[in-house]
Amino acid sequence: MSDEAAAFVPGHVTGFFSAHPDEDPSVAGSRGAGIALSHGVNVRVGRGDDVRNDTDTDTGGPDVTLNGEPIDVAPVAAVLDDLDAADARVVAETPLPLGAGFGVSGAMALGAAYAANAAYDRHRSENELVELAHAAEVEAGTGLGDVVAQARGGLPIRLEPGAPGHGRLDGIPASPRVEYVSFGSVSTEEVLSGDTRALTAAGERALSDLRAEPTTDRLVELSRRFAREADLLTDRVDDAVEAVRAEGGDAAMAMLGDTVFAFGDDLSAAGYDPEVCSVHPTGATLRPPDVSRFER
């Protein structure tokens, strides 16, 4: 047994979705489709005093940092609590922006679940850890579908909402290059707590169309259509999409962030200077022991 462990969780951009609330957070979730990204979150967990952060926290909650800064992430605290690991120190690092539609909070929750399970020797299965993180994310109102998609990897299609045992996933078989530009945040909580009926109708239409032709071209096209139909398109994403289309490419908006994404080189061909990554074919993964060593 090791006193510390680390996990990598891919970022996840949702292109379109429908919201399916339920009293049981394991049953609640979303249908939709998106992209697991090779840009993701590394999460290291150490037991009690075994790991030193550079910061002192007196909040009584778990000691969590993201890119070196102390941060409160409700789903992470909930996951650690469920695993009887509330004294854990959690060190998360990511190149992805927070609140911009990349599933960073879901990744932190899922990575904390995998790493704490290993560091505390809790003997949970992968499905059990995914369910913990999914339920924590749903209850915090920070996301509905990122966790199950991040546990799968690839280009996940969320056929049925919910945690493993309830939800059901498929995927688009492809390995494209991904470009994205993030202009800022959109509040997931605000959108999800409002009237989601029009959004959900548009999301269901897009899902049905994608299932008929599960390709990356269709994913971008249907995601672009969804953002407009659901009235979620920001001005800056709208401008970027139009610029990309003027060059013969296609692009869409990340749900939910002021973020535009495209496959291949469609954003750079339109004059943008995007971040570049690839589809991450792997779901959340515990790092092998030699990689999970803390660099002190």
Added chain:
Amino acid sequence: MSDEAAAFVPGHVTGFFSAHPDEDPSVAGSRGAGIALSHGVNVRVGRGDDVRNDTDTDTGGPDVTLNGEPIDVAPVAAVLDDLDAADARVVAETPLPLGAGFGVSGAMALGAAYAANAAYDRHRSENELVELAHAAEVEAGTGLGDVVAQARGGLPIRLEPGAPGHGRLDGIPASPRVEYVSFGSVSTEEVLSGDTRALTAAGERALSDLRAEPTTDRLVELSRRFAREADLLTDRVDDAVEAVRAEGGDAAMAMLGDTVFAFGDDLSAAGYDPEVCSVHPTGATLRPPDVSRFER
């Protein structure tokens, strides 16, 4: 659209299983648990005359080679037929031995499905491709659970038998080093076509015990017990297991091959000179276009 495509499919060692036949090959399958290996099968598919093999085949069937040698693999032919790609040329390469419990035939079927879907632009989803390969493997009698495990990656626990939509999977959250030594073949067809009642009872017991404690230590221990209870243990694997246990380690038999596997360095510590790989956390993956170029 590209005229050629390539996929990588991890090898898969089953540690224990129960057989669940059904008239519908998508519903048939096995429960059990195993290991997806970083040693796997690269499968390249080219349309019609676009790819040259070094060999001439006049069989009328698809042109398939494994490590440069022409080979008939019934599930591969069935998959290509289903995808209306019977004129495909399939080039498979692997360091794994055939018929020794590594799921090479399942990997070839699944890899051919992914690569042919891309090369022929067939627009199937990942679940649809997995179902094709699973059904083809079941109908050929060459395997019951490898394909769904190879589509998932990691340390798959097969909770319910069958293709996606029927079957259900979980996983052990771990990333250990894997060692194996293969002494030769065991006929999967012979075992599966015989009386599988004792085997299935032993497999169900092992699954129940693994679910209570889903760790790599338990996987090896329960797999070792299963091989003995199911009366499948070969003399050479028996000897190797005893040698490993005498050094304080643990090892088990690959289902179905005259092959012994262990985690960490348990086989080398007992004086064996094993092949060494790692758990492959990723399921079957279409290679990015630049990697899938055929080297002619």
